[in-house]
Amino acid sequence: MNTTDAIVSVEQVTRRFPLDHSAVTALDGLSFAIDRGEFLAISGPSGSGKSTLLNLIGCIDKPTSGRILIEGTDTSRITPSQTSVLRREKIGFVFQTFNLIPVFTAAENVEYPLLIQGLSNSERRRRVSDALANVGLSPRANHRPDLLSGGERQRVAIARAIVHRPALVLADEPTANLDTRNATQLIDLMRDLNRSLGLTFIFSTHDQRLLEHTPRIVRLTDGRIESDTLSEISSHAQVFAASVS
Amino acid sequence: MLKFLQLAFRNVFRNRRRTIMTLLMVGGGVAGLLLVGGFFAFMFRGLRESTIRNGLGHIQIFNAEHFRRDEVHVLDTGISDWQHVASNVRSADHVRGVAPRIEFYGMLSNGVKSSVFMGSAVDPDAERAMSFSPRLASGRDLAQSSSGEAEALVGTGVARSMSVKVGDGLTILAVTADGALNGIDVQIVGIANTGFKDLDDRYLRITLPSAQRLLQSDRVTNLVVGLDKTENTDAVTAALIPRLRGLSQEMTMKKWIDLAAYYKQVRTLFSGIFLFLGIIVFFMVLMASVNTLLMAMMERTREIGTMLAMGTPRPWIVTLFMLEATITGILGAAVGLIGGNLIGIALNASGLHLPPPPGLSTEMAFRVLHVPALMIGSSVMVVVSLALASILPAVRASRLQIAEALAHV
Numbered sequence: 001m002n003t004t005d006a007i008v009s010v011e012q013v014t015r016r017f018p019l020d021h022s023a024v025t026a027l028d029g030l031s032f033a034i035d036r037g038e039f040l041a042i043s044g045p046s047g048s049g050k051s052t053l054l055n056l057i058g059c060i061d062k063p064t065s066g067r068i069l070i071e072g073t074d075t076s077r078i079t080p081s082q083t084s085v086l087r088r089e090k091i092g093f094v095f096q097t098f099n100l101i102p103v104f105t106a107a108e109n110v111e112y113p114l115l116i117q118g119l120s121n122s123e124r125r126r127r128v129s130d131a132l133a134n135v136g137l138s139p140r141a142n143h144r145p146d147l148l149s150g151g152e153r154q155r156v157a158i159a160r161a162i163v164h165r166p167a168l169v170l171a172d173e174p175t176a177n178l179d180t181r182n183a184t185q186l187i188d189l190m191r192d193l194n195r196s197l198g199l200t201f202i203f204s205t206h207d208q209r210l211l212e213h214t215p216r217i218v219r220l221t222d223g224r225i226e227s228d229t230l231s232e233i234s235s236h237a238q239v240f241a242a243s244v245s
Numbered sequence: 246m247l248k249f250l251q252l253a254f255r256n257v258f259r260n261r262r263r264t265i266m267t268l269l270m271v272g273g274g275v276a277g278l279l280l281v282g283g284f285f286a287f288m289f290r291g292l293r294e295s296t297i298r299n300g301l302g303h304i305q306i307f308n309a310e311h312f313r314r315d316e317v318h319v320l321d322t323g324i325s326d327w328q329h330v331a332s333n334v335r336s337a338d339h340v341r342g343v344a345p346r347i348e349f350y351g352m353l354s355n356g357v358k359s360s361v362f363m364g365s366a367v368d369p370d371a372e373r374a375m376s377f378s379p380r381l382a383s384g385r386d387l388a389q390s391s392s393g394e395a396e397a398l399v400g401t402g403v404a405r406s407m408s409v410k411v412g413d414g415l416t417i418l419a420v421t422a423d424g425a426l427n428g429i430d431v432q433i434v435g436i437a438n439t440g441f442k443d444l445d446d447r448y449l450r451i452t453l454p455s456a457q458r459l460l461q462s463d464r465v466t467n468l469v470v471g472l473d474k475t476e477n478t479d480a481v482t483a484a485l486i487p488r489l490r491g492l493s494q495e496m497t498m499k500k501w502i503d504l505a506a507y508y509k510q511v512r513t514l515f516s517g518i519f520l521f522l523g524i525i526v527f528f529m530v531l532m533a534s535v536n537t538l539l540m541a542m543m544e545r546t547r548e549i550g551t552m553l554a555m556g557t558p559r560p561w562i563v564t565l566f567m568l569e570a571t572i573t574g575i576l577g578a579a580v581g582l583i584g585g586n587l588i589g590i591a592l593n594a595s596g597l598h599l600p601p602p603p604g605l606s607t608e609m610a611f612r613v614l615h616v617p618a619l620m621i622g623s624s625v626m627v628v629v630s631l632a633l634a635s636i637l638p639a640v641r642a643s644r645l646q647i648a649e650a651l652a653h654v
Contacts, residue, residue: 060554060647081558088556095651099551103255108248115248116557160555 006033006069007167007200008057013066015052015223026052028223029066034202036167039194041211042204044220050204051172053220057202058091058170059083071167088116092161094171094203098153100145106156107132107141113164131163132156134197135189151182158189162199169193171203175210187213249561253568257576260541267537268577271627274526275581276588278623281522283589283613285515290614292512293475296505298377299439300365302344302469303478304485305504306330309495311467319349320422323464326493331468333488339477344371345465347456351419353399353449355407362403362449364417366456375471379450384411384435387452395455397431400448404436411435417449422462429459440607441507475501523623527630534634538570542638549642550650562643570635574628581627582620589613 015027027049034040042050055061056068059075067076070090075083092113093099100109110131114124132138135155145153154174161169174190175183187210194201203210211217219226258264297303310322324330324345331343347366352359369387372378378386379398387396397415399407409415411433418428431451439445457463472481478500489496502509542549549562597611 055648058554060651084553084556084558086556087554091556093551093554095551097547099547099651101252101548101552103252103259111248112552113555116555116561 005035007036008034009069011067013063016064026223036200037198039201040216041214042218043206048220049223054170054172054204059087090167092166092169094157094161094174096173096176098157102145105142105144109156110159110163127163131159135159150178154186168200173205174203175207183209253565254572256569257572267573268580270533271530271577272580272584274530275578275623275627276585279585280613282619285519286614286616287612289512292508296508297501301501301504303472303501304470304482305499306468307497309497318422318424319460320462320464323466325464327465337484339473339481341471341473342371342374344368344469346467346469348466349419354416355409358407360407363447364449366451366453368453379437382436382438395429395431396434398435398437398450399433400445401436401438402446409433419459421460427459530627530630531634534631538635538638542642546650546653549645550647553647559643563639566639566642567632567635570631574631578624578627
């Protein structure tokens, strides 16, 4: 993989967690790069290190050794407040359990990343409206999460992840809590956003339905890359990625 | 910021039952302080006014010598030209009246039994003009001038120990201003109840002319000044200073608070009790709130992790928790203010009375004053205690490891 256009570069990354008097190695010397506009799945069995890798790319954890570059910034060399700014501006998160703020409406949840960026009221309103339209939830804007279905909640989470126009959207098992119909709709939505907005999506999954739509799959086993494969549909993504870059 | 405030406000009501319990606890603390403090304030005011109206007055004017040396004979250090001094004082603003007094002591006798008394000679009309009338258990107050025998009021304790009643006669014996022994006969026209048992056991009140005849002097011990309002005491004292200069005798003034030793003792004691109560409420609110806020933090661990993952600055998390606690404090204070005042109104309307406290001989009315300073003070106290209580949970929340917080179940 050519790393010159890489939005994410993972270089010799190892992550060990202390356990009693020993340590568990969750990731062991991983190296790969992700280009702008890619739609990439990190797959593998439970305990293979998928979530750990996503946490490291999302700058919510630090590698024990090695380094991760986001748009050329070495995330291991920046201060906690700079890391916070990086996450706020460059990364959007989608969680397996949606993680919406329950006391906020759908629109307010989507607005939150803009709020912490300090955008003006009118700009926030405009962007929230666009983001909700992108995920097809404009009519449900004023509903609180407990009044939304699982699929709708996850779409709100996606709108929240893209509303501040991040360079990267990280999704941890985004379809794990959805039925087949909602999962399929969500996969289509993510793929559409990837294509139409040129957003880079990195997600962990072992959902075959999602993997079927994924042009590039990095398979992990015991913290190591077992395979890094491009499927037939990847050629379209590569064409698009080239046009975006 | 408004949105953030909105988030804090909604978070307060996320768990309604717990919030209601917290508000009741905080409100209960405020209401308790208002009721106890309001009752103490009523008690202080009642004690202050009864102390003043029982004869202390708002200001007393003395010959300055009175405080410099002990008297060899009665009225040695009295005021000689007291009518002139009284007329100077009477013309000042807020002065309702000026009453000359003679304080003296001696023996009482009913022909069978004798008793020591502490006497006070007064000008009954001047006293009445200032509402300084004694509280009577029976009979009537002294008359200004009586054609017949000299009149006297005695305390309930004196009447009991001497076995006398209204209409009976007594002989008063005292040492005159010249050091000789003198006596006059008086007729009891009323039995007074000062509210203080020790005083009632020694209380005697006669008219000024009777005392001057007994003591063979036209001097008075002091002039008692009555004002329209107790709150004007300081202002009038300052205004009287120039009026008392250049007289034949050097004069000095004492405010009621300087002379009311018992009032000051009671106030100090009850202020200490109230402070202790306030500290208990403060720590009660603090501890219970820390527990509640820590529970809220635990329940929202994943949500806080999500907010931090999205790039929320950690100080924002601290601010959010402190805002929530402050809102809870303000709402709790509001509940307490409303509840405390309503209970106070209900108690005042109920006409409750308390048994006589130690040293007093009459029942005490139970009233709760609505004191603005107390309302502000207790409200600020609970808001501050809630804000302080939130520091630990807020800092803990802001220091959560994001990855661990997101994995929290």
